[in-house]
Amino acid sequence: xxxxxxxxxxxxxxxxxxxxxxxxxxxxxxxxxxxxxxxxxxxxxxxxxxxxxxxxxxxxxxxxxxxxxxxxxxxxxxxxxxxxxxxxxxxxxxxxxxxxxxxxxxxxxxxxxxxxxxxxxxxxxxxxxxxxxxxxxxxxxxxxxxxxxxxxxxxxxxxxxxxxxxxxxxxxxxxxxxxxxxxxxxxxxxxxxxxxxxxxxxxxxxxxxxxxxxxxxxxxxxxxxxxxxxxxxxxxxxxxxxxxxxxxxxxxxxxxxxxxxxxxxxxxxxxxxxxxxxxxxxxxxxxxxxxxxxxxxxxxxxxxxxxxxxxxxxxxxxxxxxxxxxxxxxxxxxxxxxxxxxxxxxxxxxxxxxxxxxxxxxxxxxxxxxxxxxxxxxxxxxxxxxxxxx
Numbered sequence: 001x002x003x004x005x006x007x008x009x010x011x012x013x014x015x016x017x018x019x020x021x022x023x024x025x026x027x028x029x030x031x032x033x034x035x036x037x038x039x040x041x042x043x044x045x046x047x048x049x050x051x052x053x054x055x056x057x058x059x060x061x062x063x064x065x066x067x068x069x070x071x072x073x074x075x076x077x078x079x080x081x082x083x084x085x086x087x088x089x090x091x092x093x094x095x096x097x098x099x100x101x102x103x104x105x106x107x108x109x110x111x112x113x114x115x116x117x118x119x120x121x122x123x124x125x126x127x128x129x130x131x132x133x134x135x136x137x138x139x140x141x142x143x144x145x146x147x148x149x150x151x152x153x154x155x156x157x158x159x160x161x162x163x164x165x166x167x168x169x170x171x172x173x174x175x176x177x178x179x180x181x182x183x184x185x186x187x188x189x190x191x192x193x194x195x196x197x198x199x200x201x202x203x204x205x206x207x208x209x210x211x212x213x214x215x216x217x218x219x220x221x222x223x224x225x226x227x228x229x230x231x232x233x234x235x236x237x238x239x240x241x242x243x244x245x246x247x248x249x250x251x252x253x254x255x256x257x258x259x260x261x262x263x264x265x266x267x268x269x270x271x272x273x274x275x276x277x278x279x280x281x282x283x284x285x286x287x288x289x290x291x292x293x294x295x296x297x298x299x300x301x302x303x304x305x306x307x308x309x310x311x312x313x314x315x316x317x318x319x320x321x322x323x324x325x326x327x328x329x330x331x332x333x334x335x336x337x338x339x340x341x342x343x344x345x346x347x348x349x350x351x352x353x354x355x356x357x358x359x360x361x362x363x364x365x366x367x368x369x370x371x372x373x374x375x376x377x378x379x380x381x382x383x384x385x386x387x388x389x390x
Contacts, residue, residue: 003048003049003066004066004071005065005066005070005071005072005073006040006065006066006067006068006069006070006071007040007041007042007044007045007066007067008022008038008039008040008068008069008071009022009039009040009041010022010039011026011036011037011038011039011212012036012037012039013029013031013032013034013035013036013037014029014034014035014036014037014313014315014316015029015032015034015315016029016031016032016034018031018032020036022038022069022212023129024129025126025129025130025131025204026211026212027204027205027210027211028209028210028211028312034312034313034315035209035210035212035215035312035313035316036211036212037212037215037252038069038212038213038215038216040067040256042256042259042260045066045067045260046259046260046261049066049067049260051227051231051260051262054223054227055227059082059083060078060080060081060082060083061078061081061082061083061117061120061121061217061220062076062078062082062120063082063083064220064223067223067256068121068216068217068220069121069125069212069213069216070121070124070125070128071128072128075124075125075127075128076120076124077120077123077124077127077149077152077153078120078124078152079110079111079116079120079148079149079152080110081109081110081116081117081120081217082109082117082220082224083224084104084105084106084107084108084109084224085104085105085108086102086103086104086105086224086225086228086229086378087102087103087104087105087347087349088101088102089101089102089103089343089346089347089379091346091347092342092343092346092347092359095342095346096362096363096366097366097373098362098366098371098373098375098377099373099374100374100375100376100377101377101379102234102376102377102378102379103347103349103378103379103380103381104221104224104225104378104379104380104381105349105381106221106355106380106381106382106383107349107350107351107352107355107381107382107383107384107385110145110148111141111144111145111148111172112141112144112383112384112386112387113141113144113145113352113382113383113384113387114218114221114246114380114382114383115141115142115144115145115383116145116148116149117217117218117220117221118142118145118213118214118215118216118217118218118245118249119142119145119146119148119149119206119214119217120149120217121213121214121216121217121218122146122149122206122211122213122214122217123146123149123150123152123153123155123206124149124153124213125213125216126153126155126204126206126213127153127155131155131203131204132155132156132202132203133155133156133157133158133201133202133203133204134146134150134155134156134157134158134203134204134206135157135158135159135160135194135197135198135203135204135205135206136157136158136159136160136194136205136206136207137160137161137187137190137191137193137194137207138159138160138161138165138169138187138190139161139162139165139187139242139304139305139307139308140161140165140166140169140170140304140305140387141169141305141383141387142208143159143160143161143165143169143173143178143180144168144169144172144173144176146159146173146178146206147159147172147173147174147176147177147178147180148172148176150176150177150178151176151177151178156177156179157177157178157179158178158179158180158181158194158197158203159173159178159179159180159181160181160183160190160191160193160194160197161173161180161181161182161183161187161190162182162183162184162185162186162187162189162190162304162307163182163183163184164304165182165304166304166387166388166390167390168386168387168388168389169304169387170182181193186299186307186308186309187307187308187309188295188308188309188310191207194207195207207312208243208245208311208312208313209243209245209311209312209313209316210312214245215245215248215249215252216249218245218246218249218250219249219250219252219253219256220253221246221249221250221253221380222249222250222251222252222253222254222257223253223257225237225250225253225378226253226254226257226262226263229376230264231257231262231263231264232263232264232265232267233254233263233267233268233269234269234376234377234378235267235269235270235375235376235377236269236270236271236272236365236371236375236376236377236378237250237269237270237271237272237377237378237380238272238274238358238361238362238365238377238378238379238380239271239272239273239274239358239380239382240274240275240303240305240306240354240355240357240358240380240382241273241274241275241282241306241311241317241328242275242279242303242305242306242307242308242311242354243308243311243312243313244273244282244308244311244313244314244316244317245311245313246380246382247271247273247317247320248313248316248317248319248320250271251271251320251323251324254268254269268324269324269378270324270325270326270327271320271321271324271326272326272327272328272329272361272365273286273317273320273321273326273327273328273329274328274329274330274331274357274358274360274361275306275328275329275330275331275357276301276303276306276307276330276331276332276333276336276357277301277330277331277332277333278298278299278300278301278307278332278333279296279299279300279301279306279307279308279309280296280328280330281293281294281295281296281308281309281310281311281314282311282314282317282318282321282328283328283329283330284296285314285318285328286318286321286327286328287328289322290318291315291318292314292315292318293310293311293314293318294310295309295310296309296310297309301333301353302333302336302337302353302388303333303336303352303353303354303357305352305353305354305382305383306353306354306357327365327370329361329364329365331357331360331361331364332360333353335357335360335363336353336356336357336360337353337356338360339356339357339358339359339360339363340353340356340359340385342359343355343356343359344385349381350384350385350386351381351383351384351385352381352382352383352384352385352387352388353385353388354382354383355379355380355381355382355383355385356385358379358380358381359379362377362379
């Protein structure tokens with residue numbers, strides 16, 4: 001029996017459970033004003049797919065196509081994203097007293113960050129559904145990724161970003177043909193302009209969590225993690241959370257792998273969300289055990305990807321932390337810069353400040369005895385430090 005190219009079934013509201021037609025262009029749940037999640041025919045997928053078959057395919061995110069939302073291979077827009085390496089951090093681990101420390105290096109994706117995964121999926125599905133124009137607000141990296149994949153697809157794109165966004169993000173968006181608007185303010189200010197642009201010209205706004213398919217691309221990080229660790233997951237995963245979609249997407253992937261019966265044992269990792277001290281809405285909400293975040297006033301940090309005053313998917317981020325018995329914590333910009341140097345000196349990895357924030361967080365987790373020396377700990381470096389050079 002021939003299996004379908006994708007087992008995509010429908011979309012479901014992450015809060016109220018209302019279902020929506022995946023064959024139509026959708027954004028977020030109009031009832032709850034919360035994200036929609038893609039769901040699949042898991043019964044059929046479990047019956048016809050075997051976890052080991054994916055290893056024999058050509059490397060890249062789209063080797064998982066049955067569990068991704070594009071139904072026709074001809075609509076895939078790819079630049080070779082996915083299958084980034086997981087590296088053992090032996091020297092850094094020795095300095096910190098951690099015996100099994102690893103890093104998944106997302107800086108090796110096209111456009112230099114993990115954003116390539118989400119925008120490959122979103123642009124591919126938008127093209128399949130006949131979308132004629134795309135728009136996005138961005139702290140920087142998502143704009144560059146959208147511009148690149150929209151260019152590859154031949155779809156016009158608008159990018160709205162803060163005026164103090166790193167120059168590399170601005171230039172990579174412009175050179176690939178996007179219409180770039182620099183905004184005085186934060187990503188929240190850029191978001192208002194993106195929504196208005198979508199209303200005026202009929203574009204699809206692919207903001208973080210405001211369309212269903214960026215998360216699907218990012219969840220492949222979770223698939224790759226499980227596969228790399230022989231389907232036994234690490235004890236702890238540390239992730240820099242600005243918009244926070246990557247954190248929630250990895251957790252979604254683990255839930256899907258469990259439904260397929262592909263994980264060895266019942267163990268799931270404790271998920272750690274790291275934020276900047278100058279913009280820590282998830283940390284503040286987590287400490288109150290709240291369901292949603294409050295808007296963070298006067299947000300400031302050198303790590304532009306962490307300067308997100310409130311994520312549209314805040315409920316999903318917090319739910320991930322609570323379900324995994326995880327943690328949210330904030331680190332200062334000074335700690336990030338020291339950690340960036342430590343990671344580079346020990347391991348030769350020039351991480352973006354967002355990725356370096358995870359190393360800074362390790363110091364706090366160790367000092368508080370939240371981590372044990374023999375636990376298997378995985379850090380995510382979400383982008384290259386080269387993006388911050390001026």
